[in-house]
Amino acid sequence: MVKKIILVLILLPLLLWIFAPKKSLVYWGEKQWAAQGITVTGSAIHEHPFGLTIEHPVVYFKGAKVATAKAISLWSVLLYTHGEADAIRIDPAFKAFAPSQIGAVVLTHSVIAPLRAPVAINDPHFSGSGHIDLNTHVLQLLFPTLPKSSPLKRYLKQTKGGWTYERTF
Numbered sequence: 001m002v003k004k005i006i007l008v009l010i011l012l013p014l015l016l017w018i019f020a021p022k023k024s025l026v027y028w029g030e031k032q033w034a035a036q037g038i039t040v041t042g043s044a045i046h047e048h049p050f051g052l053t054i055e056h057p058v059v060y061f062k063g064a065k066v067a068t069a070k071a072i073s074l075w076s077v078l079l080y081t082h083g084e085a086d087a088i089r090i091d092p093a094f095k096a097f098a099p100s101q102i103g104a105v106v107l108t109h110s111v112i113a114p115l116r117a118p119v120a121i122n123d124p125h126f127s128g129s130g131h132i133d134l135n136t137h138v139l140q141l142l143f144p145t146l147p148k149s150s151p152l153k154r155y156l157k158q159t160k161g162g163w164t165y166e167r168t169f
Helices: 002-019 023-034 151-155
Strands: 038-041 044-048 051-055 058-061 064-068 071-077 080-090 101-110 116-122 127-133 138-143 157-159 162-168
Touching (some): 023 038, 023 051
Antiparallel strands (some): 044 051, 051 071, 064 080, 080 101, 101 116, 127 138, 157 162
16 A cells, blocks of 8 residues: 555656646746747647657747747756757848857756756857856856857957856846
């Protein structure tokens, strides 16, 4: 009897997470981002047992189109969350500020370090890694190498390890 109760207590949260309506998380996120002037629209949202995928999302900031992506994938397993945006295309209006394409951006979060979220940027032409400090609201990125004609260089500081970017939000 006790084994059955323990089994139910272990399986119930897992089954609730697997069958939970994950689209409502997207709508909640859209409401939170709207307060900052950010709108994300996608052609389709596909739910998976441990996450979801937004196909062909378009990101707007205060009504201006900023970027598109092939897909945004989010998945979570109890204490660990992983988000990835693939094949990002920056709008040509922002070509002076950012590269026109980025291969993938990966963001992870774990309960082990709740106030620090690692970030990785992967692209054939450049790559970088860093973190978001949720306590001080600081984004820090390090790019070991950049192409000579990269528009990012004017926003970065050169250090011994490469090019660094730091921004508060």
